[in-house]
Every structure is written in structure tokens, then in C-alpha cells.
Amino acid sequence: MIIAIDGPAASGKGTLAKRLAAHYGRPHLDTGLLYRGVARVLLDRGEPLDDPALAAAVAGALDMGALDESRLRGREMGEAASLVSAFPAVRGALLDLQRRFAGQPGGAVLDGRDIGSVVCPDAHAKLFVTASPEERAARRHRELASRGDPTPYEAVLADIRRRDERDSTRSTAPLVVPPGGRVLDTTALDPDGAFAAAVALVDASLAGS
Numbered sequence: 001m002i003i004a005i006d007g008p009a010a011s012g013k014g015t016l017a018k019r020l021a022a023h024y025g026r027p028h029l030d031t032g033l034l035y036r037g038v039a040r041v042l043l044d045r046g047e048p049l050d051d052p053a054l055a056a057a058v059a060g061a062l063d064m065g066a067l068d069e070s071r072l073r074g075r076e077m078g079e080a081a082s083l084v085s086a087f088p089a090v091r092g093a094l095l096d097l098q099r100r101f102a103g104q105p106g107g108a109v110l111d112g113r114d115i116g117s118v119v120c121p122d123a124h125a126k127l128f129v130t131a132s133p134e135e136r137a138a139r140r141h142r143e144l145a146s147r148g149d150p151t152p153y154e155a156v157l158a159d160i161r162r163r164d165e166r167d168s169t170r171s172t173a174p175l176v177v178p179p180g181g182r183v184l185d186t187t188a189l190d191p192d193g194a195f196a197a198a199v200a201l202v203d204a205s206l207a208g209s
């Protein structure tokens with residue numbers, strides 16, 4: 001059983017993907033970490049983020065086990081990941097890895113931007129998790145503040161709008177509601193309410209209704 005979860009930045013798709021993976025007893029892959037990993041390696045090597053061939057070479061040789069996840073999170077890494085993820089060659093270099101993860105016996109839960117549209121178009125359940133930009137910015141702002149990052153709310157909102165625009169308008173694998181995707185707007189839902197709604201949508205997909 002493959003569950004594909006897509007959505008814009010800070011919509012809560014990662015939180016939901018983790019909980020759904022535990023609920024259905026499947027492994028989970030946060031595919032955003034792969035793009036963040038590519039950007040991290042480039043930055044650590046002092047290489048530019050705007051060279052598609054260089055970025056694709058890093059993506060093709062990516063060893064996630066060698067990267068410290070705490071250095072992939074954070075505001076500047078989201079922006080850097082969004083830049084390298086727009087290169088078709090980078091996306092191509094990461095495709096096999098994601099499909100192999102999804103194709104393991106028993107399936108998996110993957111979250112990202114193009115899981116239901118490109119990586120796993122035949123997924124058994126596809127959710128598109130969203131929320132208003134203001135609500136997403138408020139959530140991310142609270143998260144950053146709890147980690148000691150003093151970035152003001154307005155700057156977080158601007159980041160989110162910029163990333164939404166870039167991710168939705170790139171030529172390859174843009175962020176879209178995939179064919180067969182069920183939209184879950186969590187603007188007015190707390191994490192438990194969003195999880196209950198997500199389980200209901202996944203169960204309906206699995207039941208074919």
C-alpha cells in the first residue's frame with residue numbers, strides 16, 4: 001500500500017505522513033530531506049546552488065546516512081532546497097531512490113511535492129494537504145521560535161509565499177493536486193483533527209469510494 005502526501009511548505013504534511021505511517025504500519029520517507037541534502041552538500045563544499053550539472057552529480061551520489069538531519073532543517077535550507085529542486089536533472093537523479101523506497105514489500109508513506117503526480121502516480125491513496133499561507137506561516141513561526149530562531153512572522157510568510165511560487169511554477173514536477181488526489185485543508189484543524197480527517201480520506205481511497 002503506497003500513500004502519497006503532497007502539499008505546500010508548512011502545511012503539516014510531514015506531521016501527517018509520520019502519523020499515517022505509524023497508523024498503517026508502513027515506513028515513511030520525507031522526500032524534502034533529499035533536496036535539502038543536495039543543497040547541504042553543495043553549501044558545505046562551498047559550491048554554488050545554481051549549477052544544474054553540479055547539483056545533479058551531488059544528487060546522484062547522495063548519501064543521506066552521512067548527513068546530520070538537524071543541519072537539513074531550518075529556514076535557509078528550505079530555500080536552498082527549493083532552488084536545486086527546480087533542476088530537472090536533480091529530480092531525475094533522485095527519482096529511482098524514491099521509487100525503490102515506495103516499492104518495498106508492503107509499500108510506504110512518502111511526502112513531498114510530486115509524489116502523487118510523478119514519483120508514485122499509481123499510489124493507493126493520494127492526499128494533497130494544504131492550509132492558508134497565513135496559517136502555515138504562523139505554524140512555522142511558532143516552530144522556529146521554539147527552536148530559538150527569532151525570524152519575524154512577516155519574513156516567514158514572505159519565505160512561504162516565495163517557495164510556494166517557485167515550487168508551483170517550475171517546469172518539471174511542479175506542486176499540483178495530482179490526478180486522483182484528495183484535498184485536505186487543515187487551516188481550521190488542529191493536528192489531531194487533521195490526522196482524523198486524513199485517516200478518513202485514506203480509508204475512503206483504500207475502499208475505492
Ligand SMILES: Nc1ncnc2c1ncn2[C@@H]1O[C@H](COP(=O)(O)OP(=O)(O)OP(=O)(O)O)[C@@H](O)[C@H]1O
Binds near residue numbers: 008
Ligand atoms: N494541524 C496543525 N495545526 C497546527 N500546527 C500544525 C498542524 N500540523 C502541523 N503543525 C505544525 O506546523 C509545523 C509545520 O508542520 P510540518 O513540518 O509537518 O509541515 P510540512 O508541510 O512537512 O513542512 P515542510 O514542507 O516545510 O517540511 C510544525 O511545527 C508542526 O508541528
Ligand SMILES: Nc1ccn([C@@H]2O[C@H](COP(=O)(O)O)[C@@H](O)[C@H]2O)c(=O)n1
Binds near residue numbers: 031082111
Ligand atoms: N518531492 C519534493 C520534496 C521537496 N521538494 C523541494 O524541496 C524543498 C524543501 O522541501 P520540504 O518539504 O522539506 O520543505 C521544497 O520547497 C521543494 O522545492 C520538491 O521539489 N519535491
